Amino acid sequence: MTAYLKLDHIDKVFTRGAATTEVLKDINLTIEKGEYVSIIGHSGCGKSTLLNIIAGLTGATTGGVLLENREVNSPGPDRAVVFQNHSLLPWLTVYENVKLGVDKVFARTKTRAERDAWVMHNLNLVQMAHARDKRPSEISGGMKQRVGIARALAMEPKVLLLDEPFGALDALTRAHLQDSVMALHQKLGNTILMITHDVDEAVLLSDRIVMMTNGPSARIGEVLEVPLARPRKRLDLATNSTYLKCRHRVLEFLYERHRFVEAA
Amino acid sequence: MNMPATKIEVETATPAAIAAAPVVAMTLKRPPRAETYARIARETAVRVIPPLVVIALLTLVWELVCRRAGSALPPPSKVFKDTKELIFDPFFDHGGIDKGLFWHLSASLQRVALGYSLSAIAGIALGVLVGQSVWAMRGLDPLFQVLRTIPPLAWLPLSLAAFRDGQPSAIFVIFITSIWPIIINTAVGIRNIPQDYRNVAAVVQLNPLEFFGKIMIPAAAPYIFTGLRIGIGLSWLAIIAAEMLIGGVGIGFFIWDAWNSSHISEIILALFYVGIVGFVLDRLIAGVGKIVTRGTAQN
Numbered sequence A: 001m002t003a004y005l006k007l008d009h010i011d012k013v014f015t016r017g018a019a020t021t022e023v024l025k026d027i028n029l030t031i032e033k034g035e036y037v038s039i040i041g042h043s044g045c046g047k048s049t050l051l052n053i054i055a056g057l058t059g060a061t062t063g064g065v066l067l068e069n070r071e072v073n074s075p076g077p078d079r080a081v082v083f084q085n086h087s088l089l090p091w092l093t094v095y096e097n098v099k100l101g102v103d104k105v106f107a108r109t110k111t112r113a114e115r116d117a118w119v120m121h122n123l124n125l126v127q128m129a130h131a132r133d134k135r136p137s138e139i140s141g142g143m144k145q146r147v148g149i150a151r152a153l154a155m156e157p158k159v160l161l162l163d164e165p166f167g168a169l170d171a172l173t174r175a176h177l178q179d180s181v182m183a184l185h186q187k188l189g190n191t192i193l194m195i196t197h198d199v200d201e202a203v204l205l206s207d208r209i210v211m212m213t214n215g216p217s218a219r220i221g222e223v224l225e226v227p228l229a230r231p232r233k234r235l236d237l238a239t240n241s242t243y244l245k246c247r248h249r250v251l252e253f254l255y256e257r258h259r260f261v262e263a264a
Numbered sequence B: 001m002n003m004p005a006t007k008i009e010v011e012t013a014t015p016a017a018i019a020a021a022p023v024v025a026m027t028l029k030r031p032p033r034a035e036t037y038a039r040i041a042r043e044t045a046v047r048v049i050p051p052l053v054v055i056a057l058l059t060l061v062w063e064l065v066c067r068r069a070g071s072a073l074p075p076p077s078k079v080f081k082d083t084k085e086l087i088f089d090p091f092f093d094h095g096g097i098d099k100g101l102f103w104h105l106s107a108s109l110q111r112v113a114l115g116y117s118l119s120a121i122a123g124i125a126l127g128v129l130v131g132q133s134v135w136a137m138r139g140l141d142p143l144f145q146v147l148r149t150i151p152p153l154a155w156l157p158l159s160l161a162a163f164r165d166g167q168p169s170a171i172f173v174i175f176i177t178s179i180w181p182i183i184i185n186t187a188v189g190i191r192n193i194p195q196d197y198r199n200v201a202a203v204v205q206l207n208p209l210e211f212f213g214k215i216m217i218p219a220a221a222p223y224i225f226t227g228l229r230i231g232i233g234l235s236w237l238a239i240i241a242a243e244m245l246i247g248g249v250g251i252g253f254f255i256w257d258a259w260n261s262s263h264i265s266e267i268i269l270a271l272f273y274v275g276i277v278g279f280v281l282d283r284l285i286a287g288v289g290k291i292v293t294r295g296t297a298q299n
Helices: A047-055 A094-105 A112-125 A141-154 A171-188 A199-205 A241-257 B002-029 B033-066 B076-088 B101-132 B134-147 B152-163 B166-191 B195-204 B208-246 B251-260 B264-292
Strands: A005-016 A019-031 A036-040 A062-067 A070-072 A159-163 A191-196 A208-212 A220-225
Touching: A005 A047, A019 A047, A019 A220, A036 A047, A036 A199, A047 A159, A047 A191, A094 A112, A094 A141, A094 B195, A112 A141, A141 A159, A141 A171, A171 A199, A191 A199, A199 A241, A208 A241, A220 A241, B033 B076, B076 B264, B101 B134, B101 B166, B101 B208, B101 B251, B101 B264, B134 B166, B152 B166, B152 B208, B166 B208, B195 B208, B208 B251, B208 B264, B251 B264
Parallel strands: A036 A191, A036 A208, A159 A191
Antiparallel strands: A005 A019, A005 A062, A062 A070, A208 A220
């Protein structure tokens, strides 16, 4: 059990003029290969900042991120991100959006035809091959997010980072997409780190749930293992006692011990 | 006991809905051809008839006001009579500046094409620099804000002194007039590139050149084309004025020459052409912009 992704004593302080805000305080976490870990917390607790630090889009003030025992501090395709608002480039087609990353990552290792096949393979994985020539404005929100997932998967990341990937979707589309992500994780065995604020989503999808305390100076309050066998079925779980216990535990953490006072 | 009953109701309801759907689609699919043409004709008429009516009315008023003896400006009928030759033979060339209107317009358009192309290239380049670099913005922006308020013709004496020739001076005036909106709009467009797109580029690890071509230019394209469109309008304004002073072949000097020989009708005809060409130029850039920014502008 060696750590695949390791967050080592991460602190993050934002400084604006003389005012400093400590957002994250002493974050330590190790994630194993193939694991699905969710980070949950109230809004403003710095979970998106943490994801940006892992992605390399923001620097940590102290501490660092180790991926396969090597420090990573700049963004790269080995930690592909699925952004909350899909972030597809509107002037490119679905195919071209996925191709953008593929062309960069596999510029030397794959021929043109192989890259093309790889783009289509990934679009097939998320069932979006039929829309390859559509522009993002022509497809629905859920479809955009599927393409965003395909774009990230196509880079063959060591860790897939999901930043509230289903947050902007309606409940039905969200459930559908959660099932898709679960199936992909089952099939491909990716290591996935997901930011969420949805308790059911966290319990349904994760092997472990990392619960963050409220900011400022947010830290990891508790880590909960979800000992549910995979593949998991949404309907069966609704009455599963382990599922309900885990759910209750997270709810208790969020709403009893670390209530978000400002929102109340 | 109630459960099976509701189920059956649902089942019978669904096929009915499916059967109904194609019927609706079928009727929608085949409107008669003549009807389609009639609709297109109606839509065209709605757009074309009102301006035609207004033009006819204005011409009538003009005719009535100016037809009295001793009026300073000619009525449209006289304008047409005086300029018939110019209208129907725009391609004659009697040497010197005694050429048809086509040659005057084409000389002006060539100057605009050259000056405007230079200002588009330099403007987008400077705009990218100012939009991308905070220090370039701090250093250059105040300068731009002052320089852009200088009227086009104020540059003319200076450029004549520098170039000692009319032709490059006119091109310089076009350049310096149209570059400011291009710079400023490009810079705004670059500064407004969403952080999301920058993040995507960072994760994919695009190099600066790829970022420029694949993210920056397409993302800023709607802004850039706003600048280009204002720029082409300004350069057409500037060329007419500059040519009046520089002389030679060109629609600007044609107007000035007509004034000096008291051919008021020719001035009116030339103004008509200037307006039409300016309109076409504006539409041209807008059209190119629409094609280039398809997709981008929708978001």
